[in-house]
Amino acid sequence: MELSKAVNQNNTVITEKKYSPLQDFWKNWKRQKTAFWASLFILLLIIIAVIGPYIAPHDPYKPDYNALLKGPSKDHIAGTDEYGRDIFSRLLAGARISLSVSFLSVSIGAIIGTILGLVSGYFGGWLDRLIMRASDVMFAFPDILLAIAIVAILGPGLTNVVIAVSIFGVPSFARLVRGSTLEAKETLFVEAAKSMGASHIRIMFQHILPETLGSLIVFVSMRIGTAILAASSLSFLGLGASPETPDWGAMLSLGRDYLGTSPHVVIMPGIAIFLTVLAFNVVGDGLRDVLDPKTKNE
Numbered sequence: 126m127e128l129s130k131a132v133n134q135n136n137t138v139i140t141e142k143k144y145s146p147l148q149d150f151w152k153n154w155k156r157q158k159t160a161f162w163a164s165l166f167i168l169l170l171i172i173i174a175v176i177g178p179y180i181a182p183h184d185p186y187k188p189d190y191n192a193l194l195k196g197p198s199k200d201h202i203a204g205t206d207e208y209g210r211d212i213f214s215r216l217l218a219g220a221r222i223s224l225s226v227s228f229l230s231v232s233i234g235a236i237i238g239t240i241l242g243l244v245s246g247y248f249g250g251w252l253d254r255l256i257m258r259a260s261d262v263m264f265a266f267p268d269i270l271l272a273i274a275i276v277a278i279l280g281p282g283l284t285n286v287v288i289a290v291s292i293f294g295v296p297s298f299a300r301l302v303r304g305s306t307l308e309a310k311e312t313l314f315v316e317a318a319k320s321m322g323a324s325h326i327r328i329m330f331q332h333i334l335p336e337t338l339g340s341l342i343v344f345v346s347m348r349i350g351t352a353i354l355a356a357s358s359l360s361f362l363g364l365g366a367s368p369e370t371p372d373w374g375a376m377l378s379l380g381r382d383y384l385g386t387s388p389h390v391v392i393m394p395g396i397a398i399f400l401t402v403l404a405f406n407v408v409g410d411g412l413r414d415v416l417d418p419k420t421k422n423e
Contacts, residue, residue: 153415160411163404170401174224177217185215185371194387204389206380212393215371219394222372223401226283227352230290235345237291238298239337243329245299246306257303260296268293272355276364283372286365290352301344305337312336339416347409350402357398373398 155161178185183201189209197204203213245256263271275289309315310333318328359365360374368375373394380390 150415154411157411157414160408160414163407163411166400166404167408170220170224170404173217174221177220181211181214181217183211183214185210185218186369194383194390196387196389203393204387206376206390207383207387212376212390215376216373216393216397218371219373219376219397222283222366222370223353223356223398226287226290226356227349230287230352230356231294231345231348233287233291234294234348235298235341238295239302239334239341241295242299242302242337243306243333246303247310247325247329247333253303256299260299263293263296266293268351269355269358272359273362273364276359281364283366283370286356286359289359290355293355294348294352297348298341298344301340302337305340306333309333309336343409343413343416346405346412350405350409353398353402353405 154164187210189205189211192201192205192209194207195201195205195209201211201213203211203216206212206215241256245253266274271293272286272289275292276285279285279288306329310328315328315332318332323332356365357372357374357377360372361378363378366372366375368379376394377391377398380387380394383390
């Protein structure tokens with residue numbers, strides 16, 4: 126809290142605490158013990174994604190035919206794969222790929238979905254019906270099935286995985302923002318902005334959009350976990366990263382043939398995916414508890 130000074134009728138200086146949203150959020154966030162530690166884990170993952178390839182003990186692409194399918198040891202703490210490549214080094218390199226694909230795809234889906242949701246909720250009418258019916262059509266397909274169809278049309282590759290995951294995230298963001306927009310556009314400050322002649326774009330992005338940010342932040346954090354699962358699933362099916370790429374889903378796909386003899390080849394990337402998705406979901410729950418006024422008042 127920042128301090129501010131005020132003078133009363135007796136000319137006495139009174140020191141008051143000025144409200145700081147950031148400090149208030151930090152104080153409430155530290156109370157969410159599980160989510161707080163999950164956020165530290167995510168921060169560690171981001172650091173690993175940036176510097177992981179530089180601190181890896183071995184070259185994640187270089188095979189070692191003298192160490193094929195070796196179990197965890199002092200030299201290879203997570204073991205090696207069928208080509209003798211160090212699994213731990215590949216996990217470090219794969220963190221950059223998984224987080225980059227998920228962050229990028231969720232960001233694109235959030236931007237497009239937010240714009241569509243604002244337009245749909247604010248203008249209503251035929252435009253609202255058109256956007257919502259298109260969203261309903263996309264909701265009729267399971268997310269992963271829709272992603273598979275899109276990648277099958279565009280062709281395999283990480284770029285097309287980003288496009289596919291972005292597309293199936295758009296209707297969820299559009300519906301979320303539309304609901305918040307319908308509530309916000311009936312408030313007095315929006316009516317006042319209209320009466321003062323503010324443009325539609327100004328009202329949507331300066332007055333209505335800030336009212337949806339809390340829900341958007343929570344949904345984005347949870348959607349990142351979904352995006353990691355979807356991208357890993359596509360790579361597992363051979364529609365994402367190429368087999369030699371140290372992508373977690375591709376590592377699972379290559380290791381399934383050795384599940385009976387060398388289970389560490391599958392277990393290690395599986396644990397990485399599990400912990401990462403779990404961390405983002407826990408952080409999303411914690412953010413909802415902190416940012417949702419209804420939850421805080423209970």
